[in-house]
Amino acid sequence: MTTGRDVVFTFSYETYADAEARGMMRPPDRILQTLLNADEVAGLLVANPYRSIPSVLRAGFSPETGPRFAASKRGALITPARMRRADPTKLGAIVGEYRRYDSVLKRRSEQLGLRVPVIVTANPLVAAFCPFAWASSVLYFGRDDWLSSTSRQEYWPAYQMAYQQIRESEIAVAAVSQQIIDRIRPLGPSMVVPNGVSPAEWLAPLPPEPEWLAALPKPRAVYAGTIDQRLDTDAVAALAHSRPDMHFILLGPSPDPDYVSQLRELANVHVHGGVGRDELVATLRNCQLSLLAHRRTALTEAMSPLKIYEYLAAGLPVVSIDLPPVRGINDRVLVAPTAAGMGPLIDRALEIGPMSEAERRDFVSEHSWESRHRVILDLLMRSPLLHRSEVFRR
Structure with a gap:
């Protein structure tokens, strides 16, 4: 009988197909591989970022159920869809989009029979603006300092608010460098998890x-x-x-x-x-x-x-x-x-x-990925549950 914990994992702005195409070589890809293979994980839902409804339908699958996820018999893949792929730039609209994203993930998790899962996300907007009242805890994994990414400068106000929300809600943070931890200044559990090798x-x-x-x-x-x-x-x-x-x-x-x-x-x-x-x-x-x-x-x-x-x-x-x-x-x-x-x-x-x-x-x-991710798994699986603030501040 499986006694592990259920997990929901979300990418940042790339999909599972993107990760497979590049050989599962970036840090979030590697974390997902660890979750797929870890005995501590019972059920697993993998969530792509938003994609446009036309592109999802052209790919030949339902927007909410997604393509067949062949990587794990115990897992499922979902691709939430909306009319436009890109996030809006106004903060209120972004919060609304990720509340809807939360609802899609909740519904699919319930369909899979996941019970109060742990959330692991590489997207700060997901970590900050999805309420996740149905989850046990949230871990944000920071692979980049999004507030320093000039290619996404139009979203800097949203990232700044997201970092504040992550901090005030005491969401757990794992990041590839101390500099990212210092930028967020988390009040919840935090750890530096540098990159590694296979x-x-x-x-x-x-x-x-x-x-x-x-x-x-x-x-x-x-x-x-x-x-x-x-x-x-x-x-x-x-x-x-x-x-x-x-x-x-x-x-x-x-x-x-x-x-x-x-x-x-x-x-x-x-x-x-x-x-x-x-x-x-x-x-x-x-x-x-x-x-x-x-x-x-x-x-x-x-x-x-x-x-x-x-x-x-x-x-x-x-x-x-x-x-x-x-x-x-x-x-x-x-x-x-x-x-x-x-x-x-x-x-x-x-x-x-x-x-x-x-x-x-x-x-x-x-410096293997396995040794790097052991501390993440220990944090995710520890009892009692990671603290998550009951007050979802805005």
């Missing part, structure tokens, strides 16, 4: 180089991740000019190809599109150096850079801009005040060289 991906024997990588001379320095405004392209260009002997690889999707146009002109800079997880692992494990060449912004200062953990899982030395979540991860992470000042550290990093295989395996085991 041992199954990183502990296999050394994979062969992808063909495109094998064509590039060594030494190779790699930056892996979305190539967007976080990347300091001027600093990368300066590094490439100062080290013509080294080949710099930018590996990941480029939402704005023009953003890296100056780098494409450099013979020792290679911009390569996004790849699957196996190819990412093979690429990192066959490079000599890794880079975190971010601009210093409020957003990057609050991140727990997943790529650094993956660089180290590959055994690579890291040259990084000095950001608070980067400090103290490993002595192979060399930090410079700015991306422009990273050049002098390259030779030192190459001298340090890769980890021994024993060191690398120890790092992967110590």
Whole structure:
């Protein structure tokens, strides 16, 4: 007989299909994987963010029941729908939308027979504005500081109010960095849960180089991740000019190809599109150096850079801009005040060289997602229930 607790999990602005397409590699995706596999979880409802009714119907399923969720026999997936996909920008309208979202989740949870479930959400608007009177508790998981996301600036007033609501309602908060915790200032339980790695991906024997990588001379320095405004392209260009002997690889999707146009002109800079997880692992494990060449912004200062953990899982030395979540991860992470000042550290990093295989395996085991999420599961499953304020303030 199952004695675990029922859970409702919600994404932020992406869907389960998005998570599957990217290989379940982002922190909320990994938490969902943990919930799917945890013995402590009895029933599980996974909720996508709002999507438009036309797009949901075009996909061929009912707006409230969603597509078949094949990942777990004990779970179900739901896609709440409305006429427009995007949230309204006025605070009152946002609160109304998420009260309706709450009603959809409540109805589906009851249909599944979930009993006073725990809520785990990666969306601060869900955590703050869904009443969840039918749930036992709420845990907000912060993977980014949404108040620093310039791409969502029109929602900053809503996020500010959401953080206040999370704080005053004493909602539990787990975040990838202390900076996010400090921004929210939660009065309820809180914890920092940095990013991690999957041992199954990183502990296999050394994979062969992808063909495109094998064509590039060594030494190779790699930056892996979305190539967007976080990347300091001027600093990368300066590094490439100062080290013509080294080949710099930018590996990941480029939402704005023009953003890296100056780098494409450099013979020792290679911009390569996004790849699957196996190819990412093979690429990192066959490079000599890794880079975190971010601009210093409020957003990057609050991140727990997943790529650094993956660089180290590959055994690579890291040259990084000095950001608070980067400090103290490993002595192979060399930090410079700015991306422009990273050049002098390259030779030192190459001298340090890769980890021994024993060191690398120890790092992967110590920083596994399983070990990261154990503290979250312990918090979710503890008795008595997490405190949730009976007063839903507005």
